Amino acid sequence: MPLLRQTTLPSPLTKLLFVFFGLMLYSLSTEAQPGADFELAHTNGLRVRIYSQLNPVQINQMHSWELEVVNAQGMQIDDAEIIVVGGMPDHDHGLPTNPQVTGMLPNGRYLLEGIRFHMPGRWLMQFSVRADSTLSELELEFNL
Amino acid sequence: MNKIVFTSIIVALLAAVSIWQLWWAPAPAQWNSSQLALIRSLSLSALPPLPSDPSNAVADSEAAAELGHQLFFDTRLSDKSNVSCATCHQPENYFADNLPLAVGESVGPRHTPSLVGLSYSPWFYWDGRKDSQWAQALAPLEASHEHNFDRTRLARLIQRDPVLSSKYEAVFGPLPEIPIESASPVTHEAARQAWQSLDPTQQDEINRVFSNAGKALAAYQRKLMPGRTRFDDYADAVQANSSAKSDLLSTAERSGLALFIDKAQCIDCHNGPLLSNHEFHNTGILSVSGQLPSMGRFDGIRQARDDAFNCLSPYSDAAASQCMELRFARDSNDLVGAHKTPTLRNVAATAPYMHGGQIATLADVLQHYNDAPVSMLSHNEAKPLGLRSAELRQLEAFLRTLTAPLATDPRWLSAPHLEE
Numbered sequence: 001m002p003l004l005r006q007t008t009l010p011s012p013l014t015k016l017l018f019v020f021f022g023l024m025l026y027s028l029s030t031e032a033q034p035g036a037d038f039e040l041a042h043t044n045g046l047r048v049r050i051y052s053q054l055n056p057v058q059i060n061q062m063h064s065w066e067l068e069v070v071n072a073q074g075m076q077i078d079d080a081e082i083i084v085v086g087g088m089p090d091h092d093h094g095l096p097t098n099p100q101v102t103g104m105l106p107n108g109r110y111l112l113e114g115i116r117f118h119m120p121g122r123w124l125m126q127f128s129v130r131a132d133s134t135l136s137e138l139e140l141e142f143n144l
Numbered sequence: 145m146n147k148i149v150f151t152s153i154i155v156a157l158l159a160a161v162s163i164w165q166l167w168w169a170p171a172p173a174q175w176n177s178s179q180l181a182l183i184r185s186l187s188l189s190a191l192p193p194l195p196s197d198p199s200n201a202v203a204d205s206e207a208a209a210e211l212g213h214q215l216f217f218d219t220r221l222s223d224k225s226n227v228s229c230a231t232c233h234q235p236e237n238y239f240a241d242n243l244p245l246a247v248g249e250s251v252g253p254r255h256t257p258s259l260v261g262l263s264y265s266p267w268f269y270w271d272g273r274k275d276s277q278w279a280q281a282l283a284p285l286e287a288s289h290e291h292n293f294d295r296t297r298l299a300r301l302i303q304r305d306p307v308l309s310s311k312y313e314a315v316f317g318p319l320p321e322i323p324i325e326s327a328s329p330v331t332h333e334a335a336r337q338a339w340q341s342l343d344p345t346q347q348d349e350i351n352r353v354f355s356n357a358g359k360a361l362a363a364y365q366r367k368l369m370p371g372r373t374r375f376d377d378y379a380d381a382v383q384a385n386s387s388a389k390s391d392l393l394s395t396a397e398r399s400g401l402a403l404f405i406d407k408a409q410c411i412d413c414h415n416g417p418l419l420s421n422h423e424f425h426n427t428g429i430l431s432v433s434g435q436l437p438s439m440g441r442f443d444g445i446r447q448a449r450d451d452a453f454n455c456l457s458p459y460s461d462a463a464a465s466q467c468m469e470l471r472f473a474r475d476s477n478d479l480v481g482a483h484k485t486p487t488l489r490n491v492a493a494t495a496p497y498m499h500g501g502q503i504a505t506l507a508d509v510l511q512h513y514n515d516a517p518v519s520m521l522s523h524n525e526a527k528p529l530g531l532r533s534a535e536l537r538q539l540e541a542f543l544r545t546l547t548a549p550l551a552t553d554p555r556w557l558s559a560p561h562l563e564e
Contacts (some may be wrong), residue, residue: 059415059416059421060415060416060421062468062469062472064306091412091525093478093525094424094474094476095474096424096474097469097473097474098148098472098473098474098504099472100472113468113471113472114468114471114472118413118415118421118422118423119412119413119415119421120182120185120411120412120415121412134390141367
């Protein structure tokens with residue numbers, strides 16, 4: 001059933017567009033803050049630093065991440081609204097869980113609870129951060 | 145003349161096709177580093193310690209496991225004193241039963257899964273409608289097609305039996321007065337009326353004994369661990385020497401392993417040392433004949449949220465903040481028809497397969513994945529594989545390396561001796 005396969009797998013063109021828009025939205029910073037597992041930077045200067053409470057990140061284990069949000073001036077933002085969704089672009093499905101920011105930690109980081117990955121492979125996490133009435137979309141891509 | 149040419153072309157084509165189908169895919173001579181990492185991730189050596197269950201304060205208590213052991217094999221926990229957990233979860237069959245559909249007091253709608261290594265799973269039942277192993281254990285006791293018993297009869301039985309009551313009280317403290325013979329909010333009409341006649345304190349006391357029995361049954365089942373297989377020995381051996389050749393697995397088995405972790409994509413869902421991600425997927429399995437297609441996890445997550453014995457209930461020992469799975473469970477339409485990925489440990493010994501025992505043999509399971517039929521409900525996540533029949537047989541050969549006696553003290557594997 002070649003037809004079925006064509007409709008369910010993303011075409012190379014879609015993938016290319018995906019990568020292109022991805023590059024427009026953010027660029028992955030090469031130097032993460034010491035201690036941070038990942039660092040994302042938006043072109044508007046906003047940065048999200050990710051500290052996983054599970055090290056190394058592994059499949060099939062429920063865990064939480066801590067997020068640090070800083071503005072272009074390097075100031076920590078503590079009143080951002082953050083929504084996180086994740087999935088596997090190659091498999092056209094999401095996370096098995098529905099992670100949520102449930103509070104702030106004393107060190108000014110946001111606690112993102114409810115993360116579990118259930119397949120090895122390429123994962124994409126999308127962060128929507130609303131701070132100072134600006135919505136910034138950032139993406140994190142990694143392999144497990 | 146033309147006819148002869150035509151026939152010989154056809155014959156040659158057929159021969160070519162069958163040779164192609166039967167041509168064995170070669171086993172890799174050497175595993176590369178990403179293959180080695182995947183192989184390591186499937187080895188029993190990578191199995192972490194059993195995670196704690198904060199909702200069950202006695203999950204790791206020896207005394208609770210002893211009580212659970214006795215309850216698990218006790219047929220008095222059924223309406224006609226003829227069904228125990230072990231009627232369907234048979235130790236000699238890896239705690240499954242080799243039947244397409246389970247038979248208790250009558251034939252049920254689902255196939256009996258193996259319980260080996262199950263305590264690693266955050267969710268229970270094919271559709272994940274229970275969020276702990278102790279809450280799961282309560283359901284078959286009251287299901288009319290399984291034990292057809294009820295919580296009040298169970299509490300009375302424990303109270304009247306000197307061995308059970310002393311074991312119970314040693315773990316959970318004094319048993320309450322049980323003022324009535326039979327009552328439950330969820331079984332037949334008479335029992336439901338009797339339940340209504342109890343005051344809330346009495347109901348709570350009975351529920352407490354009931355949930356404690358479940359916690360003891362869970363503590364017992366946490367002992368049921370998979371044993372090391374030929375595959376595990378191979379997986380560990382190749383880490384030291386990445387040459388794929390070894391006496392531990394045959395060429396066909398190694399080719400099957402290569403397919404499993406790569407081209408056949410089995411490892412997407414059957415991953416980790418238990419060869420299961422314990423998550424819910426729609427794999428296009430036909431419904432059981434005579435039944436509507438199962439809604440699977442779509443309904444299961446709703447039932448788990450509404451369950452009177454879930455992690456957030458008063459009978460759970462966990463703080464609400466510890467109920468991570470229940471609080472953050474995803475709920476969306478693509479869970480329609482999704483069932484829990486079963487472990488592939490001991491899979492050669494646990495036929496038939498799937499939630500309704502719909503598929504009789506491993507060869508038929510592999511044919512199913514190769515075809516990846518369109519799902520009746522929602523969509524089949526698995527895509528057609530395009531494997532040749534020789535490759536399917538290699539995959540099957542690999543699956544047959546995953547069976548071994550349990551790594552559990554044999555005393556847990558039969559009914560307890562009651563001389564103490």
